[in-house]
Amino acid sequence: MSGSKPYLSERPRRKPDNAYRAVGDDGGLVVVPTRNQVKVLNPLGSRIFALLDGRHTRDEIVAIIAGEFEVTEEQARQDLDEYLRELEAEGMLAPDDESAPEGTP
Amino acid sequence: MSDAAAKMNPYTSLLNKAFAQSIPLNCQMEITYRCNHLCTFCYNSPSGAREMTTEQIFEALRKVTELGVLYLTLTGGEAMCHKDFFKIAKEVRRLGMALRVYTNGYLLADKRMVRRLADLDPIEVEISIHGARPETHEALTHIKGSFHKTVQAIENLNEVGIKVLLKTPITRLNQGELFEMKALARRLKRNLVFDAVITPKDDGSLDPLSLRPDDELVRKYWGEWYSELHDGQLPPKANHCASDGSANCGTGRAGFTIDPYGNILPCVAFRRKVANILEVDDIRPLWVSSPVLNEVRDLSVQARELLDKRPEGDGSYFTFCLGVAEVQTGDPLGIYPQAAINAKAVKRNYDLLQIGASREDKANSA
Numbered sequence: 001m002s003g004s005k006p007y008l009s010e011r012p013r014r015k016p017d018n019a020y021r022a023v024g025d026d027g028g029l030v031v032v033p034t035r036n037q038v039k040v041l042n043p044l045g046s047r048i049f050a051l052l053d054g055r056h057t058r059d060e061i062v063a064i065i066a067g068e069f070e071v072t073e074e075q076a077r078q079d080l081d082e083y084l085r086e087l088e089a090e091g092m093l094a095p096d097d098e099s100a101p102e103g104t105p
Numbered sequence: 106m107s108d109a110a111a112k113m114n115p116y117t118s119l120l121n122k123a124f125a126q127s128i129p130l131n132c133q134m135e136i137t138y139r140c141n142h143l144c145t146f147c148y149n150s151p152s153g154a155r156e157m158t159t160e161q162i163f164e165a166l167r168k169v170t171e172l173g174v175l176y177l178t179l180t181g182g183e184a185m186c187h188k189d190f191f192k193i194a195k196e197v198r199r200l201g202m203a204l205r206v207y208t209n210g211y212l213l214a215d216k217r218m219v220r221r222l223a224d225l226d227p228i229e230v231e232i233s234i235h236g237a238r239p240e241t242h243e244a245l246t247h248i249k250g251s252f253h254k255t256v257q258a259i260e261n262l263n264e265v266g267i268k269v270l271l272k273t274p275i276t277r278l279n280q281g282e283l284f285e286m287k288a289l290a291r292r293l294k295r296n297l298v299f300d301a302v303i304t305p306k307d308d309g310s311l312d313p314l315s316l317r318p319d320d321e322l323v324r325k326y327w328g329e330w331y332s333e334l335h336d337g338q339l340p341p342k343a344n345h346c347a348s349d350g351s352a353n354c355g356t357g358r359a360g361f362t363i364d365p366y367g368n369i370l371p372c373v374a375f376r377r378k379v380a381n382i383l384e385v386d387d388i389r390p391l392w393v394s395s396p397v398l399n400e401v402r403d404l405s406v407q408a409r410e411l412l413d414k415r416p417e418g419d420g421s422y423f424t425f426c427l428g429v430a431e432v433q434t435g436d437p438l439g440i441y442p443q444a445a446i447n448a449k450a451v452k453r454n455y456d457l458l459q460i461g462a463s464r465e466d467k468a469n470s471a
Contacts, residue, residue, distance in 0.1 A: 017226070019203040021130060021175040023123045029116070029130070029175055031203035031228060040115040 006093035007084035012061075013054030013094045014087070022046050032092065039090075044069055048083055052093070124359055125351065127402065129392065131360030132169050133178045133207075133373050136162055136193060138365050140183040142209050143247035144235075146276060146316045149182060150308035156365040157383070159189040163196055165363060165382045170200040172388050174360075176228070180207035180373075182365070185218070194225050203228045210234075210258030211251055219258070223265040230262055231270045234297075236278070237285030244278050245316075259293045271297040275326065280318040283326070287334050299334065301326055302424075302443050305432040307376055320446055327450035328457075339458070340451045344424050353408035353425055357401040371401040374428030375437070401427070404437050411438055422451040 006012060014020070019031040028046030030039045041049055047068065051061045058080065065076040087093050113121070123130055138151040157165065169177065177197045184190060185208050197204045204225055210232040213219050222230070232255060236242035239252035246252075262269045271290050273279065279286070283299065290297035303317045318326075331340045344354040352358065357371035361379070364370060369379040369388065379397045382388060392398065404427055412420035425444050427437040434441055 016201050017198050019175050019201050021123075021128075021173055023119050023128055024126055026122045027115075027119055029119060031175065038116060040119055042115075 005088070006095050007081075007088040009093075009096050011054050011057055012052050012084055014049060014052040015092055015094045018092050020049060022050055030092070032090065044079065045083065048080060049087075052087075054094070124355065127358045127392075129172060129358070129360050130175045131178070131355075132172075132174045132176070133180055133360070133362045134162070134165070134169070135180050135182065135362065135364050136184050136190070137187045138182040139186040140181060140209075141186055141211050141248065142183065142251060144245055145247070146245070146274065146303055146313035148304050148306050148313065150306050150310070152366070154366050157367050159192060161367065161383055162189075162193055165367060166193075166196055166200055166202075168382055168385075168388050169363070170202060172392060174202060176205055176360075177202040178205040178207060183209055183211070185212045191221055191225075194222070194227075198225050206230045208232055208258075209246070209251070210255040211248070213258035213261055214254035216261050216264075219261040219265055219267075222262075223267055227267060229268045229270060231272055232259060233272050233274070234286065234289075235273060235276070237282040237289050241279050241282060245276065256289075256293070259295060263294060269295045271295050272300065273297060274300045274303060275318045275322075276303060276316040277318055278316065280322045283330065283334060299326070301447060302426070302429065304374060304426070304429050307432075309432050311433070317443070323443075323446055324450045324453075327447055328454045331454065340422075340454060341424060342422055342451070342455075344426075351409065352402065352405040353412065353427065354405055356405055356427060357398040358405065371398060372428065374426050375401060375431070376428060377401065408438055417449075419445075419448045419452040422455065423448040 020028060021030075022028040025043055027043050028041040028049060030041060030049065031037075032039055044065070048061065048065065051064060056064075058077075061080055062073055062076045065071070065080065066073045069076070071079070084093065120130070137156055138149050140147075166177070179190070179194060179197070181187070184206060187193065194204055194206070204227040206222070206227055208230060213222070213230075234242065234255055235245040236252070242252035242255070243249060259269055259271070271293075273286055275283065287297060301318065301323055303313050305311050306313060326334070327340050332338060343350065355372070356375045360372065362370040362373045362376075363382055364376075367381045367383045369382050369391075370376045371379065377397050379395050380388075380391055385391055408425060408427060412423050412425060414420065423444055424447060430439045430441050430444070431437040433439070
């Protein structure tokens, strides 16, 4: 349980109202309406963002990233931790106490 | 890598990739043809059929989301005249799409409405304004008091920090006050874009064209006036939705339109029916294999190629609309008069700039 720190959540989840679109394998776009900005995600950022659905655990995300991007699990975990902190600072992660999405175990 | 590619920012680069892969990022949803204005030049042509219910609009939005659309624009008619406008806008946000609203602003003169809209964090509200003075604006809207309500709406939106873009179709009635409108937009601290092309009605009627601005005015607009009216910018050389230059525009490629009956159209101007969204379970396969969409995409590429081969040498200065061409000439690749006049004027503007630049070079080297 991570309390009020969404970036520490076991199943991190992006805020559902941050409009997000992957563009093939080239990256993705996410709209942050509260700031009237479009954030451009690189391929790694886009893949992680897509996996922040509240269903995948941190370990599962790390394993997927390590496999797809050919990095060590240690490196993938470090990238994920860093990225989650960044997203939380930008207010783009949903708090743990929000109702979980359908299908969450 | 070319210089142009090297200079391209990551956002543009990703948009170009989406364009090349025909990934639709935008959808304009016309949720009703009802409107509280009576604009003479309005292109809408309601057929009298039953409009989608709110539940059906929700179903359509779900399918649009599954297709992966990022920006959803609610429009009309006047979108805010829909009795469930806020419910629908809330659903757009709940589904994770960015919300944009096209409106005449009339109902946003009420601050309570603006606060409700602000709660939904729209990325932008686009408001049409038709003159710098009440009598000009209202000669087009035919609604007394509409000018002051629109201006009040812009001020209200400013107060809550919602981004606003002002839009003005140039007509015979407001063509004499473009600079006054620009001054009004500056006073309201908002950008204003003009549209020099009045389009025929969706049913093919050419009636709105009687309000077209004078040709001489159009030449001045694209020529000596353009930069001053657009904060030093030069006129566009292509359609704003033609991302990578391989096609004339983004019709059926970068986005699409849904009319109030649920019909999917390649874009707001090119209204060939692709399918009815309520009659298909999933629009993803349709997006890939629809014969209508594939034909429209091909036409857009052909249009670009035809323009590039024009003997007049002005093809690269065209902002050309396949939909307007089809309604006006019967051929989506037919050159209609307004497009040719605009391109000639834009080319002249660029030619004069080149002459000016070469004179300056000579003076500097002397």
